[in-house]
């Protein structure tokens with residue numbers, strides 16, 4: 485029986501993780517759940533899975549839920565300071581918090597040498613150097629959950645060092661929209677993704693292609709290839725989740741339905757594969773697969789991500805922070821769609837690519853980048 489902690493249990497990935505656990509009750513049990521604002525769902529999850537410990541990081545949610553869950557015999561905590569103690573018997577930590585908020589708990593788990601199944605790409609983007617350091621020092625492991633990186637991870641089990649990674653992208657809801665129409669995009673348009681149903685932040689990132697940019701950085705961090713060996717390919721059908729190309733030119737691909745429960749299940753069961761009740765792929769029904777070059781000029785966020793990882797140091801963290809601010813402003817209708825990448829680019833231009841010294845240094849950079857991005861958003865808002 486693998487004991488599992490789910491951080492970000494109430495989100496899209498967290499909920500699907502609990503579905504995978506329910507599919508295999510004799511293999512997995514939940515011993516820690518962490519949620520933030522969704523009190524009703526977290527209550528239901530806790531009463532159903534009966535973890536030993538529950539972390540509730542939003543104060544108002546903590547006040548609402550803690551007495552009831554304590555009454556039901558669970559240990560309830562309000563911040564990450566108690567996480568390591570709660571993880572002592574845990575075999576695998578599923579990191580499904582969204583954004584930079586996932587950095588601290590992920591590092592705490594890695595400092596215990598834990599295996600972390602990581603969906604939270606922003607942690608790798610912003611704190612990749614600290615993650616690499618913790619992996620080396622404490623002997624933990626990361627199993628990627630992001631579908632593309634799970635695909636690459638599965639291809640790599642064939643062994644060897646790939647020459648290139650071919651990272652597939654659905655292209656988002658606007659892949660065929662002309663540039664003029666992109667200026668008028670609002671949150672409702674951007675929130676309807678053609679192939680995946682995900683949290684709000686990652687859905688907007690998919691529409692700007694920033695998600696693919698973050699995933700390029702994620703791939704560099706996970707698989708140790710330079711950024712120019714990671715090629716993005718637009719693939720509308722989202723059937724090929726990603727590919728690796730070996731030194732002789734051979735390409736290996738991982739295919740499946742667009743169902744996040746598959747990469748989640750693989751991260752939980754690795755190195756084994758489990759039978760499940762999820763729908764399987766019918767290639768004859770799909771018939772045709774398309775591949776195309778991204779529209780670089782119309783979706784500049786992708787290029788920014790390459791620039792950030794090539795400059796290195798704090799720059800990916802600056803990009804990530806600026807993007808989180810700009811996406812939140814866009815969702816609040818205070819910033820235009822095309823301005824998201826402008827804010828990220830101008831924020832990056834205001835920083836030098838210094839090395840990341842520590843988590844404290846990274847938090848300072850994160851705050852400074854958020855402040856700069858807020859200022860740029862206000863200026864852009866005034867122009868609206």
Ligand code: NAD
Nearest residue numbers: 492493494495496497520580581582585603604605682683
């Ligand atoms: P979501 O918005 O649906 O869920 C986010 C979760 O994080 C929630 O449980 C929320 O309570 C928690 N959370 C948010 N802010 C927090 C904070 N400040 N402190 C503590 N907890 C906080 O997001 P999602 O779509 O499930 O994505 C989660 C992560 O997985 C993201 O990093 C995303 O990029 C990545 N990812 C998601 C998908 C997908 O299909 N949804 C695919 C690949 C990767």
Ligand code: MG
Nearest residue numbers: 630631632699
């Ligand atoms: Mg992905």
